[in-house]
Amino acid sequence: MYHPSMGSSFQRICRPGQSLHQIFRSRLSLQVAAMSSVRDTTLQADIGKMKLENDGSFKRAPSAFRDWIRSKDSQFPAERDRYHLYVSYACPWATRTLITRKLKGLEDIIPVTAVSPHMGENGWPFASADPFPGADVDPLYNSEYVRDLYLKADPDYGGRFTVPVLWDKKQNTVVNNESSEIIRMLNSEFNHLLPPEKAAVDIYPDELQKQIDEVNSWVYDTVNNGVYRAGFAGSQGAYEAAVYPLFESLDRLEKMLTGKDYLVGDRLTEADIRLFVTVVRFDPVYFSHFKCNLRDIRHGYPALNRWMKKLYWTNEAFCSSTNFQHIKVHYYWSQTKVNPTRVVPVGPIPNIEAL
Numbered sequence: 001m002y003h004p005s006m007g008s009s010f011q012r013i014c015r016p017g018q019s020l021h022q023i024f025r026s027r028l029s030l031q032v033a034a035m036s037s038v039r040d041t042t043l044q045a046d047i048g049k050m051k052l053e054n055d056g057s058f059k060r061a062p063s064a065f066r067d068w069i070r071s072k073d074s075q076f077p078a079e080r081d082r083y084h085l086y087v088s089y090a091c092p093w094a095t096r097t098l099i100t101r102k103l104k105g106l107e108d109i110i111p112v113t114a115v116s117p118h119m120g121e122n123g124w125p126f127a128s129a130d131p132f133p134g135a136d137v138d139p140l141y142n143s144e145y146v147r148d149l150y151l152k153a154d155p156d157y158g159g160r161f162t163v164p165v166l167w168d169k170k171q172n173t174v175v176n177n178e179s180s181e182i183i184r185m186l187n188s189e190f191n192h193l194l195p196p197e198k199a200a201v202d203i204y205p206d207e208l209q210k211q212i213d214e215v216n217s218w219v220y221d222t223v224n225n226g227v228y229r230a231g232f233a234g235s236q237g238a239y240e241a242a243v244y245p246l247f248e249s250l251d252r253l254e255k256m257l258t259g260k261d262y263l264v265g266d267r268l269t270e271a272d273i274r275l276f277v278t279v280v281r282f283d284p285v286y287f288s289h290f291k292c293n294l295r296d297i298r299h300g301y302p303a304l305n306r307w308m309k310k311l312y313w314t315n316e317a318f319c320s321s322t323n324f325q326h327i328k329v330h331y332y333w334s335q336t337k338v339n340p341t342r343v344v345p346v347g348p349i350p351n352i353e354a355l
Helices: 007-012 019-039 092-104 146-153 177-186 206-224 228-233 236-257 269-291 302-314 318-322 324-334
Strands: 083-087 112-113 165-168 173-177
Touching: 007 206, 083 092, 083 228, 092 112, 092 177, 112 206, 146 165, 173 177, 177 269, 206 236, 206 269, 206 318, 228 236, 236 302, 269 302, 269 324, 302 318
Parallel strands: 083 112
Antiparallel strands: 083 165, 165 173
16 A cells, blocks of 8 residues: 655555545645645735736636536535535625525525634634634634635635635535525525425526526626725726716616615515625725715615615524624725725714614
């Protein structure tokens, strides 16, 4: 079994009764751990070193892991307790997945781990590296940072270490890190494991898919990502090219929601989830931190404000997934290019108004 070319590390990790597969997987884990400790990943992890386009505009990189969980006959079949969801309560993209997981009743099927909001030079930390209230230790590998998971899945990974991460515990890899795809998997692919009342919850119904996709398209570009394009802009031109379309879209959304409880049709859909995570952060963060200050939500958009408050105060999935402490600390502390002092403002008070 052993050959001298395998080196002393093979001898150290070899244990009686282990198969070759287990031995080589252990050796790979050691190599990845060693690599991550010496390889400089700060350009991938540190948002303060983020590069802008030549005109000063922010361009979001596409997600790299795009595999799909299927209910059956798949490389990644839907199974109970096979997958693990890594999130940040601060991150709007990750919060999409938390809301959907709660709506679908997947808490006992897909466990979740939340990171600290202190995103520094090594990226998102777990509680083992930064024991912030509400942050968790990585229960699978005791990783210190989300970075460690990405390098475990792919030692040569060169993208950013983002959340959410949908992890496969059997294959020890990232299935998907694109929130828009993860929420659709959670919506449909685990229904055979759910009680009928939860399987019946459908945030992307067939008859509304075209309308949902149309709304998602311009809301993502001008609102969800628009606040970031305004906030991270490195030139006046790039900032104005983002902030004016943002408020044009908010004006459009205000008209759409006047007299209505939901964006599309007369039911809750993923369009509401995707918009909510941005709007609920708007007054506490984006208005001041990202200079999106033509109007705030509570004073400038009564229909949007009512819609947001109703979702937050009457639906546990939205309320329990929104942690204003994590949200404010992350943006004001982590994004040092925007807020170099790391001073976190105390307002607005309240973070969200009563219904």
